[in-house]
Amino acid sequence: MEHHLQAYFKNESDAETTLAKLQRCPIRDARIDSIPDTDSNPFLLPALSFSSSSTPSAGIITDRDVVSQAESSEAFHYILEFYVKEEDKKEALSILSKTEAHLDKDAYDKNNK
Template sequence: MEHHIQAYFRNESDAETALAKLQKCPIRDARIDSIPDGNTNPFVLPALNFTSSSSPNAGVITDGDAINTKGSSERFDYILEFYVEEQNRREAVNILGQTEAHLDKEAYEKINK
């Protein structure tokens, strides 16, 4: 099964850094786009690093620490989108967790299942 992942970033440099790190993971159709000024940022959570037991590493930001950009000055102006196969999904998410990536709440919940 293939997953479509969208990661949000505050600036293009952070998105490009994440994409460069993702090159060691088999992903396809990766692209970085700017988010138009008029668009509202989604409810996003920081990407997490996961252990092989599939629970977040100690000290990571959890749901209670989530960033809700609605009504906040926090802005995400770039999005990195790519496809990854199920067997490589956890590696890709671990890589994103080492960057400034944020995932929308729906993607975050899917990853945590």
């Protein structure tokens, strides 16, 4: 089974750097696109929130913190999309967690079950 992952970035450089790091695990159909300017961003969480433990560790943003994140003036202008196989998803999420990537709340919920 394959998973479609989307990671949001504030700038193109961070997205490109992350894509280069992801090349070490098997991903396919990777692309970086700019996000049209909008007045709001979706509820986004830093990718470092995607840990394998069930309890958040220090510095991890929890669901309660999402509202303050969404209400901030931060704007994400680039999206990195790719497909990864089930057996490689954990490695891909680990790589994302060490970058400036943010994932939407739906992805957070789906990947932390």
